[in-house]
Amino acid sequence: MFFELYRQRQQIAAQRDELQLQAEALRDADRRKDEFLATLAHELRTPLAPLRNGLDILQRNPNSENAGDLRNMMDRQLVHLVRLIDDLLDVSRVSKGKIELRKEILRIDEIIRSAAESSRPLIDGGNHRLTIDMPADVLWVEGDQVRLSQALSNLLNNAAKYTPAGGQIGLFAKSDGHHVVIRVTDNGVGIPEGMQAEVFQLFSQIDDHKQRSQGGLGIGLALVRQLVEMHGGSVDAYSAGPGTGSRFTIRLPLAAAPPVSDTVAPQRLEVPNNRSLRVLVVDDNPIIADTLGMMLEDIGHEFEAVHDGRMALDAARHYHPDVILLDIGLPGMNGYEVCKAIRGEAEFQDTPIIAQTGWGQDRDKELATEAGFNFHLTKPVPLEQLQKVFATLSP
Incomplete structure (x- = not known):
């Protein structure tokens, strides 16, 4: 009888502990949800505010000497807003397995070129210097051109966001055994040692988003990891600590060069464009x-x-x-x-x-x-x- 009562009390205690853990997990999830919604509202308003300001100025004085600069600024902010929404949708699609990769044999230099072009507005906006170091040999991978460029562009965007104005960003690629290694480096704010394993977690922030105007939603790096892993690769982060910059490394399986074949030019639709359509x-x-x-x-x-x-x-x-x-x-x-x-x-x-x-x-x-x-x-x-x-x- 005594042992039976003891066993029941132990079960009750274990159940109580489990309920407490579940309650704490729910409170943590609720807190993270509130933080995410607050961050989302902040991040959406960040590009909307200069768009609103620029539009008001142009409405009052459309021929202002700053009109060209204002239009360029508004274009950059609109691109940023669209990218933010796309990242939100993509991370949800990837998490649910709703993204299908359209794989083909790709040149690494073309992926890098596409990513650099996509990130150029944010890099130039921060007055950063981007240095690209490519291998002499052509390196090939099997993957989805759009998604690999997107993953690499997200790393470049991350470097631009977390590097003070006038910073240095590096993009380096080489072959390493059976893999292509792509590194993105910067001399920005760095990553605390305890955060380096967490930066690829969804909604993770390097520091308090309220203390940084460019902090983002914490989805870009999570999307990078998901897309790279879908290609059979890996990504990791390293920093010597706050203020020492960061290094992100992508590893992807090398692929054999595609066979040389005659390419057939795609058919074009017969619509004359020497007149008004x-x-x-x-x-x-x-x-x-x-x-x-x-x-x-x-x-x-x-x-x-x-x-x-x-x-x-x-x-x-x-x-x-x-x-x-x-x-x-x-x-x-x-x-x-x-x-x-x-x-x-x-x-x-x-x-x-x-x-x-x-x-x-x-x-x-x-x-x-x-x-x-x-x-x-x-x-x-x-x-x-x-x-x-x-x-x-x-x-």
């Missing part, structure tokens, strides 16, 4: 449709806009567009249905149809291709990207 813009948001039309007019084309999927086919029949810019999330008929209906008309079987939509996951792009779209652009669509797509429409 007639573009049908289909978007249920009138502001988006009108501003997109203004962009088209600015590069020498004309447009007509409709805001309902069911109206798109009739508008195409009457307007006879050379190109159609079509949203996906439309009332009445969605963009996929509209595209299929337009393709069903003999007149439009070869008309370039471009998806411009907020739905930008890989599956969305696959559905667009299946529906008959020629291109898929994710909102917000920069004018430069729109020009590049239009440039491919002619031989």
Whole structure:
């Protein structure tokens, strides 16, 4: 009897301890959620504030001598805002296994070049000097060009954020046995010894986000690790301590060079661009449709806009567009249905149809291709990207 009571008390004590641990874990999760939401609000307002300020100044004095600098600043802040949202979505997709890699044999120097171009605005904004040291031999890996460039760009962005103005950032690549080694170094704030194993944890911060204007959400490095590991590689961080800078090292399996083969030039759609093109813009948001039309007019084309999927086919029949810019999330008929209906008309079987939509996951792009779209652009669509797509429409 005594031993039975003792055993029951031990079980109750163990259950009490387990409940206490669970309660503490819930309190910690709730605290981290509140901190994340507060940080998210701060990070979203950070680019929105100068955008608002710049717009107010240009509205009051559009011909200000600082107008060019203001527009460049607003462009950089918009790029930063889009990147922030993309990182948030990507880390969620990767965590849920919803990102599929489109692997091919890639040159490391091209991945590095793409990453450096993506990070150049943030590096230049901090007046940093970027030094790139590439091996003489061409190194190859098997992977997804976009995702590997994204991972490396995130490391460069991290270096730019945590390095005081006028800092030094280095990018170095070499082969090491069966691996490609890529290192990103900086002479920034460094990482405390106890944090070096934690910087790749989701929402991890090197220091209190309230003490740094460039601290970020703590998702960039977590996304780096996830993407690199999806490629069979690894990433680690090293710092001698606060104020001594940081070094991040990516290791990826080396791949054999692809066989040399004759490449066939991709077919281009036969649409003359030596004249003004007639573009049908289909978007249920009138502001988006009108501003997109203004962009088209600015590069020498004309447009007509409709805001309902069911109206798109009739508008195409009457307007006879050379190109159609079509949203996906439309009332009445969605963009996929509209595209299929337009393709069903003999007149439009070869008309370039471009998806411009907020739905930008890989599956969305696959559905667009299946529906008959020629291109898929994710909102917000920069004018430069729109020009590049239009440039491919002619031989």
